Amino acid sequence: MNPLPIIDQKKPHVLFVPYPAQSHIKCMLKLARLLNHKGLSVTFINTQTNQKRLVKSGGTRWLDNTPNFQFKTVPDGLPYATEDDIEHTQTVAELWSYMGTNFYDSFLDVVSGLETPVTCVVCDGFMTYTNTMLAAEKLKIPVILFWTMAACGFMGFYQVKVLMEKGLVPLKDESALTDEYLDMEIDWIPGMEGLRLRELPEIMRYLKPEDPAFKYLLETAQAADNVSHIIIHTFEELEDRLVKGIKSIFPDVYTVGPLQLHLNQIKEKETNNMDVSYYSLWKEEPECIQWLQSKEPNSVVYVNFGSIAVMSLQELVEFGWGLVNSNIYFLWIIRTDLVDGEAVVLPQELKDAMNEKGFVASWCSQEEVLNHPAVGGFLTHGGWGSVIESLSAGVPMICWPVAGDQQVNCRQMYKEWEVGMEIEKNVKRDEVEKLVRVLMEGLEGEKMRKKAIEWKKTAENAVSSNGLSCLDIEKLVNMIINL
Known part of the structure; x- marks a missing residue:
């Protein structure tokens, strides 16, 4: 790996903040590489452990041939003595707790150490609890939220805010958690008609508003209302009515998937044979x-x-x-x-x-x-x-x-x-x-x-030259350039 990546100061500079889990990192790396290919400079933040795992598995082997792309790391609370230890990660709860307490200061340290000003932050929708948005606001850097999921997944999580406004959550006690309640249908989401409460994410599990997990889900949903731009990893034809419904709520929504198909197209078209590696934290077995x-x-x-x-x-x-x-x-x-x-x-x-x-x-x-x-x-x-x-x-x-x-x-x-x-x-x-x-x-x-x-x-078709996902990628790039 190039130890001193050079970021071109003349290009817009995007800072990526993924939730530190395999699927989130993989998805955000794909978007980061796509935006980098479109001419933007990228700094990608990983936890120290995940970066070690990514390097060890060969997930950064493309970096030498990718100008204007660099990784930065933040602590995750896991000191390791040997390379072998990196397979043993802490639990989701331990990582969640550490990042919630420490990421704000780590983020400010990373940004202060960058030689090139940051144009915008692309933040994982599930990393807002770390006060990334607050830190970016302090630095006067715009934030774009990226939901590395389908429109139905995003709307599923967003319902914690809607259901609370309707008085349906949190429940008063466990006796209210009946089959009749869980089978209640939600009729206000186009494209998800007949959806039952039990089919939503773990919202129904929490009985007290002060429950940390409930507060996390609620604050995550509310954060979506506080940004001007949202990216969702879907393609509009798959969730047509639902995407239209989301666009009626939020001002600027970009549907950019499937990201791998965008990268495959670049690889097929270009003579430099762009390496579209699969960005795994585990070593893949041929x-x-x-x-x-x-x-x-x-x-x-x-x-x-x-x-x-x-x-x-x-x-x-x-x-x-x-x-x-x-x-x-x-x-x-x-x-x-x-x-x-x-x-x-x-x-x-x-x-x-x-x-x-x-x-x-x-x-x-x-x-x-x-x-x-x-x-x-x-x-x-x-x-x-x-x-x-x-x-x-x-x-x-x-x-x-x-x-x-x-x-x-x-x-x-x-x-x-x-x-x-x-x-x-x-x-x-x-x-x-x-x-x-x-x-x-x-x-x-x-x-x-x-x-x-x-x-x-x-x-x-969605990622073809006139496809909706391709057009949304171009809109996203142009919006960042014009920030």
């Missing part, structure tokens, strides 16, 4: 692709529950037996920390059975896997990064949502976009087996596959 090479088209179900989601060992075993009993080939990513609070130790009988049809790895290049001809379906937790990558590859899904926007993504996936099915929260091997077979062999699965391929074509 054996996954090698294994897929020997399989027939649409014969493999890819299984990955993302970078943060955890499950019990029993749930892991149920998924394992369901996949084995389906008799379908499967590529399964099992992170070392996938099981909550304990090591991943599968029964020997299950391990032996999995070897017949399955290939297990700890991480892979997900977009490369999803675009491989052998992959015909995706069993996912429904995180937006995974969903938009699957849509971009034309691959239908089975969804087992865990937290955050995953439930509402899953709901839209099967109700609005017709490309998926949902597994019950209380996962059972028989249901896993049945849905995998439906997805991979049934007429219903074939119907979803055709629909997914239609969405893939729509996504490709």
Whole structure:
């Protein structure tokens, strides 16, 4: 890596502040590289640990050939003695707490150390709790909020503010948390008609207004009202009425996805063969692709529950037996920390059975896997990064949502976009087996596959020269230049 990146003082200079998690960093790095390619200088802030992990995994190997792009780091409360320690991160709660207390001063230190003035800050919508906006205001730097999710995910989180204004949250006590309450339909969001309260993010879980998590969600939603420009990682055709509804509330909204397809186009068009690396905090295992090479088209179900989601060992075993009993080939990513609070130790009988049809790895290049001809379906937790990558590859899904926007993504996936099915929260091997077979062999699965391929074509059109996402990227760049 170039130890002294040079930022051109004549170019607009954008400072990126991602939420320090894999999917957020990956998405924001893609936008950062796209804006950099359009002529803007970029400084990207990572936590010290995540930057070490990114470098170790090869996620910054493109940096030497990318002028006017630099990384800066801030502390995350984790002193490490050796490079090996960087795989062991603190919990989400620990990181959240440390960043909430310390990021404001760290951010001011980073900006004061930059040789080139900052034109604007592109801040992750979930980093506003760190007082990034307050720090930027102090420095008189405009802030653009970037929601690295779908419009439905953004509106799902935004509802905490709306529901509080309507007196529906927080609840007075647990006795009010009835099925009747959770099944209440929300009728005021175009494009999400029939959405039930239980399908929103974890808003209903909190019973007291002073609950730190409730305050966090509320302040995050309110922050959206305090900026002039919002970026959402979707493409307008996918969520047409919902995006129109959001644009009726907020003054300037840019839908810029799928970002990977923008980068792919640049790589295809340009002679310098731009490296569009996948920006992973984990080392990707090339054996996954090698294994897929020997399989027939649409014969493999890819299984990955993302970078943060955890499950019990029993749930892991149920998924394992369901996949084995389906008799379908499967590529399964099992992170070392996938099981909550304990090591991943599968029964020997299950391990032996999995070897017949399955290939297990700890991480892979997900977009490369999803675009491989052998992959015909995706069993996912429904995180937006995974969903938009699957849509971009034309691959239908089975969804087992865990937290955050995953439930509402899953709901839209099967109700609005017709490309998926949902597994019950209380996962059972028989249901896993049945849905995998439906997805991979049934007429219903074939119907979803055709629909997914239609969405893939729509996504490709969105990033074409006259596509809505392409035009919004140009508007965004021009707006930053004119700040």
